[in-house]
Amino acid sequence: MAEKVTIATVARHAQVSRQTVSNVLNAPHIVREETRQRVQEAIAALGYRASQAARQMRTGRSRLIAVRIEPTRDGINGSVLDRFLHGLTETAEAAGYRTMLYTATDRQREIATYDDLLGAYDLDGFVLTATDHGDPRTAWLADRGVPFVTFGRPWDDLDAHCWVDVDGAAGTAAATAHLLAAGHRRIGWIGWPAGSGVGDDRRAGWHRTLRAAGVDPSGLHRETVDGIAEGERCARELLADPAPPTALVCASDSLALGALQAARTTGPAIPVIGFDDTPVAAALGLTSVGQPLGDAAARCVDLLTAVLDEPRRGLAPVLLQPALVLRRTA
Amino acid sequence: MAEKVTIATVARHAQVSRQTVSNVLNAPHIVREETRQRVQEAIAALGYRASQAARQMRTGRSRLIAVRIEPTRDGINGSVLDRFLHGLTETAEAAGYRTMLYTATDRQREIATYDDLLGAYDLDGFVLTATDHGDPRTAWLADRGVPFVTFGRPWDDLDAHCWVDVDGAAGTAAATAHLLAAGHRRIGWIGWPAGSGVGDDRRAGWHRTLRAAGVDPSGLHRETVDGIAEGERCARELLADPAPPTALVCASDSLALGALQAARTTGPAIPVIGFDDTPVAAALGLTSVGQPLGDAAARCVDLLTAVLDEPRRGLAPVLLQPALVLRRTA
DNA sequence: GGGCAGGATTGGATCGTTCAAGTTTCTGGA
DNA sequence: TCCAGAAACTTGAACGATCCAATCCTGCCC
Structure with missing residues (x-):
């Protein structure tokens, strides 16, 4: 030996x-x-x-970044995080950083985990996902001067911290515009309840595009929590209207999938467009708005390493454009 | 401060x-x-x-385990690794270990990465996935006495090292038995080319169950690489036979999905059963063999920590039973 | 040839922990 | 009361890298 x-x-x-x-x-x-x-x-x-340990002891830097891995909820959206994670690990490796995983069931526990990770492993920085209004995690990290980047805008104050996001409104706008170009006027929306940053953003793209085309969106939309069954129910309601929508844009592939089934069973097939370009969408030929997840991950690493190299600089946030992936359903 | x-x-x-x-x-x-x-x-x-760094410097142990994150290939099977990863992180945390990610494009680079991780971070152990015949990675690790566990059997020599796996043959056997019980006799198989340990194992379950029921399996099977289109093509071929199968068991959900579409378009719907219980299967109502991934991950951590605590002991491998998840398609 | 400036190289101290060995305190039996 | 032996606690050294300050070259100019 x-x-x-x-x-x-x-x-x-x-x-x-x-x-x-x-x-x-x-x-x-x-x-x-x-x-x-x-x-x-x-x-x-x-x-x-x-030896990273010896180096770290002297310099206080570990060349380690942490990301939370979420339980795959309905399983469909899980792949989004999965793809993001892969991109993140790859880019971080190229920049000389390693990626560490952690889990947390709620935000308070997550903050406790930050404390743990920072204390025991001297983590250099965090990448947060799924941020929302008044997120306590960003405040905690900012208070302590811990470097971090979020994938998702700080909806309350866009200059609050460093972030990378995908322009959801632009995505649903493109989807709506595509359907308008195909001759549709009454284009429906199935989305999430008002209040979530992401959901409101996506809805806004549909709303403003429809109005710009001179169509009144009232009565053409439904809001529900995410899920296939929920999407089906909402689509049924919309299609039961005397003047039903002739096409649907949805806030997620889960909802779109449900909508697709509702449309299939209630009458002639109508175009449906989902969001996230998940494997399920690809498998079923569902047209969907795809997020550039690899890119987003890479930009997160870029920003984070930039902050680590020069802690003072306030860095410009990054807003990436999604792309409509056309398939059979629209 | x-x-x-x-x-x-x-x-x-x-x-x-x-x-x-x-x-x-x-x-x-x-x-x-x-x-x-x-x-x-x-x-x-x-x-x-x-301080983990200081502790590590003295003891040489980092309380860190590494797992490879693979690029999501066709996207459907990606979620399997994703679920496994989540379970792994969770169980490892409970046992006082943290999970580190790495990527690698091929096996040689992966081995180079082992060297890197062991040298720089003093990693305690590895969890390998997707092992196959004559895997050079396990040999390299074993030669150096690095603790590791594989999720997947070492197909050449079951006592070669510590492993956790799911009994694929039992899964396809259950699927086949379920179809037999429903009155089917000519049950077809769509799987992968002979040579891959996992593929041969899954095929064996179908094969032996059919023979045990007195049915001759010859002419009832097709082999192809994984993919929806490939599954569809194979199903078409089988269904075009003068005496076509009246039900199909597939080696993956991708193949099953293709088979489902083929069956839909060529004639009356026939039962189809997939493998892995992916989100796509759940979304489409595809009956599928589900692997206990959380359990498998937990057992991997258990074995790894046991090896770390007592390096000498040869530990018994773990073979978990899958479960048939019944849905609309069978 | 001597002195000097500038950069390249050297030894010692240090980070926070655990190991090995040493010292003090406690306990129980004669 | 005294002492052996165990239990409880303390001290110095070491892990492997980096930082700091001091020293050694080297080439150049007068």
Whole structure:
């Protein structure tokens, strides 16, 4: 069993001091080219890797970022987080950071977990998902000066902190415009109850596009919690109207899926467009608004590393554009 | 800004030595009850948390386990890993371990990543997924004595290392038996090409159940790579036979989905059963064999922590039973 | 040839914890 | 009362990296 390779082993092998090896790693420009090369060779030959623990102890930085992994609720939307997570891990790796997971059942516990992670692992930063109005988590982190980025806007104050988001309103606007272009006028909306930032945003895109086209949206929409059965019920209600919508835009693929089933059973098929471009949508040929999740994750890492390198700078938020993925249903 | 709380701060506050505080944390039984309580109070009062980095430096253990996060391939099967990951993180947390993610595009790079993670972060262990015949990763880890558990059997030698798996054959057997009980005789199979451990296992369950019922399986099966379109094509072929199957069992929900569409378009609907109980299956009412993923993840953590506590013991592998989730399609 | 400036290199101290070994306190039996 | 032995607690050293301050070159100019 070969003994452990430390910075001292490398130094001895390259016939320099520990500090020189450290400089080669952390400040290569101050080391003479020839020396630098000799050290690099020794590092490669010995397979040396700097102990993150020792480095962290001295510098206080762990090169670790944390993300919460949520329980897959209805299973359909779970894949969104999954894709985001993958992008995040990949980009973070490229930037020299590693990703750590944690779970939390509610926000208070999540804050307790922050405390834990910061205290025990000296985490460098957090990426938060699923933020909402008056989120206590961002306040807690900001109070303590902990670097973090949210995937999702701080709906109360857009300058409150660093964020990355996808323009949901633009997505539903594109979906609505697509249906208008196909000749539809009475385009319905099935979404979530008012009050959630994401839901209101998506609804706004449909609303303003319809009004701009001179259509009165009243009576054309229903609000409910997320779910396939709920979507089906709402669609049934809308289609039972004397002047029913001839096409539907939904706040999620779950709702759209339900709507699709309602439309199939009540009469002639009508166009339905969902949101999130989940695997289910792809499997069923459901037209859906797709979020650039890989991109979003990459921008989160970019922002976070920028904050870590230069803690003072206030960084501009990032708003990405979604894209309508056309399939059979519209 | 409060200064950092270390073990020394706690020691001063409780009027004991550093070591006693350390003992309270790591070997409470050797500390007198009264002292123990005093130290615990000081810890709580100061909000002290042991620095994992410092601890790791001394002990060489990081209380960190790593899992690979795969790119969501066709998106349907992605959710399987997602659910597994969530269970893993949760159970690991309860056992005092944290989960770290990494990505890798191929097995050689994955091994390079092991080296990196072990060298830099002193990872305690790995959980591998998607193992197959002659997997170089397990050999590499075993050679170096790195603790690991695989989710998936080592198909070449069941005693090669510690593993947790779900009995796929039992799942397809249950599906086949269910169809037999419903009066079907000619039950078809759509699966993956021979050679993959998982695929062969699932196929075997269908095969042996059919034979046990006195039905000749020849001509009733098709093999293809995974995918909806592929499933549809295979189902078409089978149904075009002069004596077509009256029901289908598939190796995955993707294949089953394709088969379902083929059945819908070629004639009267026939029962179809998939595998993995993915969100897509739930959304479509597809009967499917569900894996106890949360359980599997928990057992992986159990085994891994057991190995970490007692490196010598050869631990018995775990084979979990899947469950048939009945829905509309069968 | 000597002195000097500037950059490259060196040794020592340090981060917060646990291990090993040493010291004090307590307990019980003669 | 005294002492052995155990139990409880304390002290110094070490893990492997980085930071700091001091020293050593090297080349250059007078």
